[in-house]
Each structure stands twice: as C-alpha cells, then as structure tokens.
Amino acid sequence: MKFNKEGLIVGFALFALFFGAGNLILPPFLGFLAGSQWYLVALGFVISAVGLPLMGIFAHARLQGSMFSFAEKISPIFSLIFCMFIYIISVALPGPRTAAVTHEIAIAPFFDISPLTTSIIYFLLVFVFVIKRSTVINNIGKFLTPAILMLLLAIIFSGFFTEYKPMATNLTELPILLGFFEGYQTFDAIASLVVGGVIIISVKLKGYDSPVEIHQLITTAAILSGLGLFLVYGGLIFNGAMVNSEFPQDVTRTELLSGISLLNLGSFAQICLAILVALACFTTAVGIVTGTADFMTERIKKPHVYSITVFLACFLGIVIGALSVNAIIEIALPVLLLVYPLTIVLILLNVMPADFRTRSVMMVTVIATALFSLPDALKYVVSEDLFSNIQLYIPLSEYGLGWVIPATLAFFGTYFYEQRFETLKSST
Known part of the structure; x- marks a missing residue:
C-alpha cells in the first residue's frame, strides 16, 4: 500500500x-x-x-x-x-x-x-x-x-x-x-x-x-x-x-x-x-x-x-x-431491514476468493437472505403480531438477525455440495 x-x-x-x-x-x-x-x-x-x-x-x-x-x-x-x-x-x-x-x-x-x-x-x-x-x-x-x-x-x-x-x-x-x-x-x-x-x-x-x-x-x-x-x-x-x-x-x-x-x-x-x-x-x-x-x-x-x-x-x-x-x-x-441484509451478503460474497463466489453459491445465499429478512421488514408495514409469531421459529429473529443463520447455512451447504459434486465428477 x-x-x-x-x-x-x-x-x-x-x-x-x-x-x-x-x-x-x-x-x-x-x-x-x-x-x-x-x-x-x-x-x-x-x-x-x-x-x-x-x-x-x-x-x-x-x-x-x-x-x-x-x-x-x-x-x-x-x-x-x-x-x-x-x-x-x-x-x-x-x-x-x-x-x-x-x-x-x-x-x-x-x-x-x-x-x-x-x-x-x-x-x-x-x-x-x-x-x-x-x-x-x-x-x-x-x-x-x-x-x-x-x-x-x-x-x-x-x-x-x-x-x-x-x-x-x-x-x-x-x-x-x-x-x-x-x-x-x-x-x-x-x-x-x-x-x-x-x-x-x-x-x-x-x-x-x-x-x-x-x-x-x-x-x-x-x-x-x-x-x-x-x-x-x-x-x-x-x-x-x-x-x-x-x-x-x-x-x-x-x-x-x-x-x-x-x-x-x-x-x-x-x-x-x-x-x-x-x-x-x-x-x-x-x-x-x-x-x-x-x-x-x-x-x-x-x-x-x-x-x-x-x-x-x-x-x-x-x-x-x-x-x-x-x-x-x-x-x-422497514426498507433498511429488507435491503441491508442483501447488501451485506453481496459485499461479503464479493470480497471472498473466487472459489466461494460461484453463481450457485451466490444465488442460493441471496435467496435465503431475502426470504428470512422479510419478516423483520414486513412486521413494520403489515401485521406485527403475524410476523412476530413467524419470528418465534427463526433463530436470532428477535434481534433482527433472522437471516444470518439461514444465509450462512445456504452458503456453506451450497459450497460443499458443489465441491462434493466436482469431486465425484472428476473421479468418474
């Protein structure tokens, strides 16, 4: 530098x-x-x-x-x-x-x-x-x-x-x-x-x-x-x-x-x-x-x-x-609670080495992030009681971080699945 x-x-x-x-x-x-x-x-x-x-x-x-x-x-x-x-x-x-x-x-x-x-x-x-x-x-x-x-x-x-x-x-x-x-x-x-x-x-x-x-x-x-x-x-x-x-x-x-x-x-x-x-x-x-x-x-x-x-x-x-x-x-x-998780995930994915930034890994991680950040955002614009009940079943959701574990699991799950698939493909 x-x-x-x-x-x-x-x-x-x-x-x-x-x-x-x-x-x-x-x-x-x-x-x-x-x-x-x-x-x-x-x-x-x-x-x-x-x-x-x-x-x-x-x-x-x-x-x-x-x-x-x-x-x-x-x-x-x-x-x-x-x-x-x-x-x-x-x-x-x-x-x-x-x-x-x-x-x-x-x-x-x-x-x-x-x-x-x-x-x-x-x-x-x-x-x-x-x-x-x-x-x-x-x-x-x-x-x-x-x-x-x-x-x-x-x-x-x-x-x-x-x-x-x-x-x-x-x-x-x-x-x-x-x-x-x-x-x-x-x-x-x-x-x-x-x-x-x-x-x-x-x-x-x-x-x-x-x-x-x-x-x-x-x-x-x-x-x-x-x-x-x-x-x-x-x-x-x-x-x-x-x-x-x-x-x-x-x-x-x-x-x-x-x-x-x-x-x-x-x-x-x-x-x-x-x-x-x-x-x-x-x-x-x-x-x-x-x-x-x-x-x-x-x-x-x-x-x-x-x-x-x-x-x-x-x-x-x-x-x-x-x-x-x-x-x-x-x-x-509510806008921030929806958009910020997606922004964070895209930033983190793009600073990682190329092996972790395959299309499948990025797509699955982003979809999981979007789905599990929706309850945090929608409870402020729709029915708070409805989404509060949903959040009971999502870890860390009471802190506004319901997307973190699903996104992490989606990332590692997709990455290791791809690695396993490539290993099997090369062995055959």
Missing part, C-alpha cells in the same frame, strides 16, 4: 462521501444511551458503519465496475433490479435526510424559513456542484473534507477538557446490537455500493487505466477513510456518554448534538455546528446524486442522461427533504 497525494485526496473525498447526516447525529445518541458501556455500543456501530462499508469499497477495488457488478453473476436481471432499488432508496431517503438535518441544526436556529425553502436552496446547490462531473471528487477531497475534519475535531477534543456531571449507568440493553443496528441508519453499507462506483469512475477520469494502479489507489483511500471514520465515531460516542447525566432521557438526536456542541464550544457552538452539519450533509448528497447519475448514464448510454438524472434526483430531494429527520428515519427502518 503506497500513500501519495492522489490517495490522500481520494481518501479524504471518500471520508466526506460517507460522513453525512446519520454519521453525525447517531453516534452521540448511542453514547448517551450506553453510558459507561459506550465502548460496547461503539464496537457494534463500527462493525456496521465502518467495517461493512470498507469491505464494500474493497470489493469495488477488485471488481472495478459499477454496483451492477456485485450481483451480475447471479443474474443480470436481478442485478439491475437490485441496483435500481438501491438507487431509488438512496435518492428518496438518505439524500433528502441530509437536507432535513441541515434545516433542523444549521438553518432553523438562525433563520425563520420553512423546511421546504431550505430544501429548495440546498438541492439547487447540490445540482450546481454535481452537474460538472469531472471536478466532483477533487473539490470534495481538497476543500470540503479538511473543513469537516477541523470542525469535528474541535467538537470532539474540546469535550475532553470540559467538566460534566458523573456519567450515569447505561439506559439500554444489548449495547453491541444497538450499535450495530444504529449503524444501519447511516446507510453506509449501501453507500459503499453507490459511492464506490463514483470513486471508480473518478479515478479513471484522472487518467488511471491500469487495474493494479486503480486497485492500489482505491484500497489506500478506503483505509485512510476508514481510519478517519473510526476515530471520529469513537470520539462522538464517547462525548455522548460523558454527557448522559446532563440531558433528559427523552432528548432527541439533534437536540443532543446541539447540546454537546454548546457545552464544549460555548458561544461559538451553534455557528461551528451549523457549518459542520451543512458541509457533512452536503458531501453525502453530492455522492448519492452523482452515483445515481453515473449508473443511469452507464446503463442507458444516451446524451444528457447524466444531467437529467441529476435534475430528477435533486427534485425528489427537495420534496422529501422538507419532512422532519425523525419522519424520514421512521420511513427508512
């Missing part, structure tokens, strides 16, 4: 593309709930919000295509449907959520304007930033990420020199699982499929055409961004734990983040936090819109597809971004 200027710029850009609304408001709240067990909740959060996204980027570095490459071996039709579903979710939920968080934390405390007005201005700026494709990654890596990191470090490290009331006991059970599932809400495993494609195209636009060089550059960038995310998440979670005696138990995520900033930075808190939130959310929205437009351009291969997709994604962002943060999070939950 070789660190150079390009690796640093792309790594900074990747960090900023990952670090958005959920990444900022979720970790402090986890620390607040976990109290003295903050390190356990941090472990769960890092697994799903750092480990899985990193593996997604590593898989992109190997495949060097688009998100379509992740499931193409199973079936081109399935891969296309999966990709379209992911991109629709991305522009309909995490993208607009960045505008909602920006309004609640960065705009509403200073200006008496409606969420819709904020959403319109916000996505107009996203449109202007994204429409010139060749400059997106350089602008993020060189200018926006350093500003985000400086503001984050100011909030985190000032907390180590602030006196608080004694830390209260934890307010939650199973902190590791709480952290793991809260990591779902960052959308970063899904984001790794989206922004990984953005990084691949951007690196090629820089003139890199050797698969070895591309792999090395993207791997370096992924490790740099992962290290940055790990340190920032740990700091934010610890800050949330330190103040869990300072705020009422019913404090919201955004109220807690604002409160921590005020305790740590005093009179400058609101201004620093407003700038940080706006920048962090903006870079994520840029990544989502760019990734969606790149994919549509690759699939349709017609003039103006990129600009039309950017316009439509920004328009959808304006409409949904006018909702509250909590409303968007509630809408997202």
Whole structure:
C-alpha cells in the first residue's frame, strides 16, 4: 500500500462521501444511551458503519465496475433490479435526510424559513456542484473534507477538557446490537455500493487505466477513510456518554448534538455546528446524486442522461427533504431491514476468493437472505403480531438477525455440495 497525494485526496473525498447526516447525529445518541458501556455500543456501530462499508469499497477495488457488478453473476436481471432499488432508496431517503438535518441544526436556529425553502436552496446547490462531473471528487477531497475534519475535531477534543456531571449507568440493553443496528441508519453499507462506483469512475477520469494502479489507489483511500471514520465515531460516542447525566432521557438526536456542541464550544457552538452539519450533509448528497447519475448514464448510454438524472434526483430531494429527520428515519427502518441484509451478503460474497463466489453459491445465499429478512421488514408495514409469531421459529429473529443463520447455512451447504459434486465428477 503506497500513500501519495492522489490517495490522500481520494481518501479524504471518500471520508466526506460517507460522513453525512446519520454519521453525525447517531453516534452521540448511542453514547448517551450506553453510558459507561459506550465502548460496547461503539464496537457494534463500527462493525456496521465502518467495517461493512470498507469491505464494500474493497470489493469495488477488485471488481472495478459499477454496483451492477456485485450481483451480475447471479443474474443480470436481478442485478439491475437490485441496483435500481438501491438507487431509488438512496435518492428518496438518505439524500433528502441530509437536507432535513441541515434545516433542523444549521438553518432553523438562525433563520425563520420553512423546511421546504431550505430544501429548495440546498438541492439547487447540490445540482450546481454535481452537474460538472469531472471536478466532483477533487473539490470534495481538497476543500470540503479538511473543513469537516477541523470542525469535528474541535467538537470532539474540546469535550475532553470540559467538566460534566458523573456519567450515569447505561439506559439500554444489548449495547453491541444497538450499535450495530444504529449503524444501519447511516446507510453506509449501501453507500459503499453507490459511492464506490463514483470513486471508480473518478479515478479513471484522472487518467488511471491500469487495474493494479486503480486497485492500489482505491484500497489506500478506503483505509485512510476508514481510519478517519473510526476515530471520529469513537470520539462522538464517547462525548455522548460523558454527557448522559446532563440531558433528559427523552432528548432527541439533534437536540443532543446541539447540546454537546454548546457545552464544549460555548458561544461559538451553534455557528461551528451549523457549518459542520451543512458541509457533512452536503458531501453525502453530492455522492448519492452523482452515483445515481453515473449508473443511469452507464446503463442507458444516451446524451444528457447524466444531467437529467441529476435534475430528477435533486427534485425528489427537495420534496422529501422538507419532512422532519425523525419522519424520514421512521420511513427508512422497514426498507433498511429488507435491503441491508442483501447488501451485506453481496459485499461479503464479493470480497471472498473466487472459489466461494460461484453463481450457485451466490444465488442460493441471496435467496435465503431475502426470504428470512422479510419478516423483520414486513412486521413494520403489515401485521406485527403475524410476523412476530413467524419470528418465534427463526433463530436470532428477535434481534433482527433472522437471516444470518439461514444465509450462512445456504452458503456453506451450497459450497460443499458443489465441491462434493466436482469431486465425484472428476473421479468418474
């Protein structure tokens, strides 16, 4: 692994593309709930919000295509449907959520304007930033990420020199699982499929055409961004734990983040936090819109597809971004419980050696994952009692992990069956 200027710029850009609304408001709240067990909740959060996204980027570095490459071996039709579903979710939920968080934390405390007005201005700026494709990654890596990191470090490290009331006991059970599932809400495993494609195209636009060089550059960038995310998440979670005696138990995520900033930075808190939130959310929205437009351009291969997709994604962002943060999070939950297991499985399969990535192994594992993640998702939109009864017969389902054992059994069962079949075939 070789660190150079390009690796640093792309790594900074990747960090900023990952670090958005959920990444900022979720970790402090986890620390607040976990109290003295903050390190356990941090472990769960890092697994799903750092480990899985990193593996997604590593898989992109190997495949060097688009998100379509992740499931193409199973079936081109399935891969296309999966990709379209992911991109629709991305522009309909995490993208607009960045505008909602920006309004609640960065705009509403200073200006008496409606969420819709904020959403319109916000996505107009996203449109202007994204429409010139060749400059997106350089602008993020060189200018926006350093500003985000400086503001984050100011909030985190000032907390180590602030006196608080004694830390209260934890307010939650199973902190590791709480952290793991809260990591779902960052959308970063899904984001790794989206922004990984953005990084691949951007690196090629820089003139890199050797698969070895591309792999090395993207791997370096992924490790740099992962290290940055790990340190920032740990700091934010610890800050949330330190103040869990300072705020009422019913404090919201955004109220807690604002409160921590005020305790740590005093009179400058609101201004620093407003700038940080706006920048962090903006870079994520840029990544989502760019990734969606790149994919549509690759699939349709017609003039103006990129600009039309950017316009439509920004328009959808304006409409949904006018909702509250909590409303968007509630809408997202059942969707995430269905899509996230499939995303995790496809990421894990694509970082494995080629022997484990046969068409049959991937197909059977994905089908098992989809079937056994359905009860977790549908109980939020249909009859909770009906699916709760079904979940009684599925191991780990009460933790939202009903798909894990079936997917594992499907993977190993299919793999060993194929190995046995090949052995018998060669012996005859």
